[in-house]
Amino acid sequence: xxxxxxxxxxxxxxxxxxxxxxxxxxxxxxRLLPRGFKLEGGxxxxxxxxxxxxKLGVIQASASETxxxxxxxxxxxxxxxxxxKKSNEAALILIRHGESLxxxxxxxxxxxxxxxxxxxxxxxxxxxxxxxxxxxxxxxTSALIRAQMTAMLAMTQHRRKKVPIIMxxxxxxxRAWSQIYSEDTIKQSIPVIAAWQLNERMYGELQGLNKxxxxxxxxxxQVHEWRRSYDIPPPNGESLEMCAxxxxxxxxxxxxxxxxxxKNVMIAAHGNSLRSIIMYLDKLTxxxxxxxxxxxxxxxxxxxxxxxKH
Numbered sequence: 001x002x003x004x005x006x007x008x009x010x011x012x013x014x015x016x017x018x019x020x021x022x023x024x025x026x027x028x029x030x031r032l033l034p035r036g037f038k039l040e041g042g043x044x045x046x047x048x049x050x051x052x053x054x055k056l057g058v059i060q061a062s063a064s065e066t067x068x069x070x071x072x073x074x075x076x077x078x079x080x081x082x083x084x085k086k087s088n089e090a091a092l093i094l095i096r097h098g099e100s101l102x103x104x105x106x107x108x109x110x111x112x113x114x115x116x117x118x119x120x121x122x123x124x125x126x127x128x129x130x131x132x133x134x135x136x137x138x139x140x141t142s143a144l145i146r147a148q149m150t151a152m153l154a155m156t157q158h159r160r161k162k163v164p165i166i167m168x169x170x171x172x173x174x175r176a177w178s179q180i181y182s183e184d185t186i187k188q189s190i191p192v193i194a195a196w197q198l199n200e201r202m203y204g205e206l207q208g209l210n211k212x213x214x215x216x217x218x219x220x221x222q223v224h225e226w227r228r229s230y231d232i233p234p235p236n237g238e239s240l241e242m243c244a245x246x247x248x249x250x251x252x253x254x255x256x257x258x259x260x261x262x263k264n265v266m267i268a269a270h271g272n273s274l275r276s277i278i279m280y281l282d283k284l285t286x287x288x289x290x291x292x293x294x295x296x297x298x299x300x301x302x303x304x305x306x307x308x309k310h
């Protein structure tokens with residue numbers, strides 16, 4: 001898989017994965033290194049390489065645990081490596097939202113628009129600290145407030161102090177009224193695009209129900225099938241397969257072109273929409289995607305960050 005679980009200690013991160021794997025974006029591939037790679041004092045050291053003139057690595061961070069597989073320069077041809085390095089790098093950062101008020105109450109949330117708890121706010125800020133040195137040119141979020149709050153709060157910790165600004169393209173009037181007329185201000189801003197296609201999986205008739213009470217009513221096996229099967233949706237809801245169709249299509253049509261143009265992109269979204277994107281990037285099967293350690297449970301709070309360079 002595209003990431004490996006890490007245990008965080010003071011001043012050091014120790015890779016715990018026993019195997020290596022490959023990830024591919026377009027024509028660029030990367031090998032993720034096996035057990036034993038150690039990262040001292042932050043995200044500065046290198047842990048992967050890739051073919052050609054690109055480089056690709058993965059960082060996953062959260063308030064409770066961190067995963068890091070960071071890149072090394074691939075062999076360069078003639079010319080200064082500094083200028084080549086800048087032109088050949090782009091970063092993709094995936095952030096899972098923090099704890100919501102319905103996470104706290106153990107309710108199925110899905111596409112219901114519920115804000116973060118105080119703990120969720122703190123988790124988003126902590127995730128922001130973990131990526132504070134990574135340049136961000138564009139931000140994509142879902143249309144749900146918990147993902148948007150997570151993105152905004154994370155960026156308050158960024159060392160470049162650029163201001164994230166939500167783009168309003170829903171009408172000509174909205175575009176005109178939100179226009180910025182200072183070039184200097186634009187340079188110090190980061191456009192934020194909200195897209196419903198990045199929303200959490202829609203849980204249908206489970207939305208708003210208590211998870212434990214639902215298991216008691218329908219049986220643990222039935223609820224487990226609704227939550228963990230790839231192609232079986234809950235009543236009048238979406239399966240992971242259905243969620244993946246919209247999330248991956250949006251990612252390929254709108255976000256991949258930004259990455260290929262060299263822009264660093266952050267996506268703040270949800271367990272299932274991000275799981276779908278990771279499944280696409282790493283070519284995971286429907287069986288492999290569920291143990292993915294960045295997003296242990298769907299529709300629950302586990303704020304995390306996946307960092308991808310190509």
